[in-house]
Amino acid sequence: MKKYFPLLGLVLFLTNSPINAQTTQAQTDETNIKKLYTTALTEQNGYKWLTKLTNIGPRLAGSPEATQAVKDFAVLADSLGFETTLQEVTVPHWIRGEKEESYYYFNGQKIKTNGCALGGSVATKKKGLQAPIVEITSFEELEEMDKKALKGKIAFFNIPMDPSFIFTFFAYGSAVKQRYVGAVEASKKGAVGVIVRSLSSSVNKYPHTGSMTYADAKKEIPAMAISTYDAERLSNHLVVEPGLEFFYKMNCEWGDSTVSYNLIADIKGREKPDEIIVVGGHIDSWDLGTGAHDDGAGSIHALESAYLLKQLDLLPKRTLRVVFFMNEEFGLNGAIKYAKQSVKDSVNHVLAMESDAGGFSPRGISIVAPDSIIKKIKTLRSLLEPYGIHQFSQTEAGADIGQLSKEKTVMIGMRPDGHRYFEIHHSELDKIESVNARELEMGSATFAAIIYLIDKYDILIQ
Ligand SMILES: [Zn+2]
Incomplete structure (x- = not known):
């Protein structure tokens, strides 16, 4: 009999040991x-x-x-x-109202853009807003601008999402400031309106909305996002015609x-x-x-x-x-x-x-x-x-x-x-x-x- 004891021990070990319990648990977990x-x-x-x-x-x-x-x-x-x-x-x-309208003329041709009001924006005047548009590619650039550099003008924030981030939420974070506080910051320099590049990770023709704030802005200026495709095109056109005027109309309001x-x-x-x-x-x-x-x-x-x-x-x-x-x-x-x-x-x-x-x-x-x-x-x-x-x-x-x-x-x-x-x-x-x-x-x-x-x-x- 004696020589069987170790074997019995092994059997007991296999059925009662914590290791075995763990194996069973793991199998149950896997199955479930x-x-x-x-x-x-x-x-x-x-x-x-x-x-x-x-x-x-x-x-x-x-x-x-x-x-x-x-x-x-x-x-x-x-x-x-x-x-x-x-x-x-x-x-x-907040209510968007009628579909927004936006365009500009380049080389004598009317270029329509796909734009949407940002969530929480005020409307433009009923007949719309038209003014020279100035491109801004970073907040540092805006900071360095003269106090009245944007007086009577529309600020155009064109800051792409950084494509090098693997976790795209960080890329969103790298560009969202233009949408959220673009209006506040541009109005400090005298801007009458703000257009922002949509926060899209690709170049396409769809405008992307999202929340914005007027925080403690002295003046609430209407804020629109245009599609990334339109932002790139407008940027190229501004190189050729720096003074070009942009028109947009929005009739959003707070209910x-x-x-x-x-x-x-x-x-x-x-x-x-x-x-x-x-x-x-x-x-x-x-x-x-x-x-x-x-x-x-x-x-x-x-x-x-x-x-x-x-x-x-x-x-x-x-x-x-x-x-x-x-x-x-x-x-x-x-x-x-x-x-x-x-x-x-x-x-x-x-x-x-x-x-x-x-x-x-x-x-x-x-x-x-x-x-x-x-x-x-x-x-x-x-x-x-x-x-x-x-x-x-x-x-x-x-x-x-x-x-x-x-x-x-x-x-x-x-x-x-x-x-x-x-x-x-x-x-x-x-x-x-x-x-x-x-x-x-x-x-x-x-x-x-x-x-x-x-x-x-x-x-x-x-
Ligand atoms: Zn969400």
Whole structure:
């Protein structure tokens, strides 16, 4: 008998050892994660929901469509078994009005440009605005200009997004100043209007809108974005005819602030109901397209990831909450309201996730958390690599969840492939046709897998 003991020992070791338990755990995780991706890719509920959402139309904050979207999705979430709440949010309402017009004459020929008012801009006079246009290629150049250098003129900011950035959000960051504060800075030098190069990573004929501010400007001058194609052409023409005059007409205006809503949809945790895992996107969009990527995709990632976990009986121990934030684009009202109310109600968010970088193939996540937590989350990488999820960065997680306290909450942002995002961002190209169903579904499954793993292994700030 004696000689069999070691063998028995080995058998016991194989069945009871922590190593074996770990192997089984890893196999269970692999199987469950595979199920999440398989269900997402075969059922494609998210893509159907995104189609439904974009069919409502553009969802500019304060518009009836934005509120309609929240209400329709509350009904949908209800039917999927979530406990839903509509949280009132007062939002501003800016209206674009009639289609803008813009052109100039070069060499005696009328050159029409594709332009759109920037969000929040004032209108031009009814008959439009015409004045000599002056190109500015950097803020340093503007700074060095004479105090009245732009008196009676239109400033033309032509600062391309830096193409050398691999993470295109940095390229966006490198150029967004002209759109956001171009009007303020140009008016300081006497400009009567401002035209900015669209923030597009490619040269195309679509103007891209986006938010702007007048901050403490003494004078509010009308601000328009023209397409990158038009910006390059105008720049070339200005070399030949430096004094040429530009004409544009916009009749945008501010409407009254209105009441709209955040959608909050919960599935109560069975073991730790007071610990909240929140996953969200913003439901409002710009008005030129239908916000399929920005941020219809993100809202769908949030809803579908939660629903996948429910469908497959992989719900977290904690309460899983989906939030569709209202009005990210015009000042984060929904996120601010949600965060303030959470403080009042002492809501304990242990994990907050946001997708607001488009619905392209997910490549990874960005984590904002203490180093020890980041280290642990990075150990999950091998489980996600088969799905192309490999970039674990630490930039920022998202503007909406960014309103929550970072002290106790692990923050995670979706990081999809960004090479095409800024070609369509805030333009009429941001519509359902620019979203690939498989890529979208991969995002939902990725968020589901991450929620599942973080909750299971309690990778949270204790
Ligand atoms: Zn967005």
